[in-house]
Amino acid sequence: AQSVTQLDSQVPVFEEAPVELRCNYSSSVSVYLFWYVQYPNQGLQLLLKYLSGSTLVKGINGFEAEFNKSQTSFHLRKPSVHISDTAEYFCAVSRPDSSYKLIFGSGTRLLVRP
Amino acid sequence: ETGVTQTPRHLVMGMTNKKSLKCEQHLGHNAMYWYKQSAKKPLELMFVYSLEERVENNSVPSRFSPECPNSSHLFLHLHTLQPEDSALYLCASSQMAGTGNTGELFFGEGSRLTVL
Numbered sequence: 001a002q003s004v005t006q007l008d009s010q011v012p013v014f015e016e017a018p019v020e021l022r023c024n025y026s027s028s029v030s031v032y033l034f035w036y037v038q039y040p041n042q043g044l045q046l047l048l049k050y051l052s053g054s055t056l057v058k059g060i061n062g063f064e065a066e067f068n069k070s071q072t073s074f075h076l077r078k079p080s081v082h083i084s085d086t087a088e089y090f091c092a093v094s095r096p097d098s099s100y101k102l103i104f105g106s107g108t109r110l111l112v113r114p
Numbered sequence: 115e116t117g118v119t120q121t122p123r124h125l126v127m128g129m130t131n132k133k134s135l136k137c138e139q140h141l142g143h144n145a146m147y148w149y150k151q152s153a154k155k156p157l158e159l160m161f162v163y164s165l166e167e168r169v170e171n172n173s174v175p176s177r178f179s180p181e182c183p184n185s186s187h188l189f190l191h192l193h194t195l196q197p198e199d200s201a202l203y204l205c206a207s208s209q210m211a212g213t214g215n216t217g218e219l220f221f222g223e224g225s226r227l228t229v230l
Contacts, residue, residue, distance in 0.1 A: 032216050043118075043204055043221035051216055090157070094217025102217045106156045 004093050006105035014113050015083055021076040021108045023091030033074040034092040034102070035065055044090060050074065061085065086112045117141045120205050120222035127195065128230050135190040135225045137205030145210035146188040147219065148180060151202040163188060164210045195229045202226050 005024045013019045025031065032051050036044040048059025055067040065076045074091060091105040118139045127133050139146060148160040162170035163182040177199075179191040188205055206219040 032218075034218065036221075041202075041224070041226065043120075043223045044206075044219070045221070046218065049216070049218060092217075101162075102219055104157045 004091050004103050004105040006089075006091055006108045008108050009106070010109045010111060012111045012113060013081055016080045018079050019077065019081050019085075019110065021089050021091075021110065023074045023076065023105060025072050025074065025091075025093045027072070027093065027095060029095055032094045033065075033067060034094075035059065035063070035074070035076050036090045036092060036104075037061075038088040038090065038107075040087070047076070047089070081110070081112050083112050083114060085110060117220050118205060118207055118222035120203075120225050122225060123223060124226045124228075126228045126230065127192070129195060129197075131195075132191070132193040134192065135203055135205075135227075137188040137190075137222055139186055139188075139205075139207040139220070141207055141220055143207040143209050143220070144185050145208045146182060146185075147206040147208070148188065148190050149204040149206065151204055151224070152200075157204075161190075192227070195227075197229050200227055200229045 003026050007022045011021060034049045035047040037047050038044045047063050048057045048065055050057045050067045058064045063076055063078050065074055067074050088107045088109050090107050092102045094102050121136045125133060145164045147162050150158040150160055159172050160174045161180045166182050166185055177194050181189040202224045204224045205222040208219050209215055
């Protein structure tokens with residue numbers, strides 16, 4: 001069975017500081033990887049995805065993530081955060097042999113302080 | 115751009131009421147999903163419909179009854195709910211069958227349900 005682990009339930013950071021949200025997955029086969037963002041009282045919005053090719057993926061709002069196969073990680077980063085980045089961030093993985101069903105991590109709340 | 119639209123956005127109901135949540139997708143997808151999101155809990159997949167056929171039902175109580183009349187519309191009928199059913203209910207769609215399938219989900223804004 002595959003799983004997705006987001007090690008930090010909450011990450012507080014000051015405005016304009018860099019941030020990294022961690023995501024690890026367990027799978028013995030190749031996977032597709034996703035990061036979603038959820039602003040208060042809204043649905044989930046895709047930030048970025050890794051399907052194949054370059055391991056560094058750039059997404060919306062200045063976020064990027066790096067796929068590391070040997071460490072089975074897909075950490076999300078942003079060099080300088082804004083107050084408006086305060087939200088819940090979900091990592092998710094899908095596998096071709098499980099009908100591509102998305103498995104979500106438990107989420108990390110990013111709290112940006114002025 | 116409102117690819118997946120959910121109504122109502124907010125709903126308050128008593129335990130004896132009957133209500134329905136509606137979801138509509140304008141993306142041409144062939145699969146639709148209901149998720150439940152409660153405070154302090156992970157996202158819970160409730161139901162999956164692929165090509166209008168229910169393909170997954172994750173031990174959801176019978177007081178939740180899904181309906182998928184066509185590939186663009188999905189309903190969640192609610193009756194005799196409990197206060198612990200209060201949550202944000204998210205609808206999503208995807209291109210499940212065929213080529214180009216990656217598992218990527220497109221979500222609606224959610225329906226915030228409060229059961230008194």
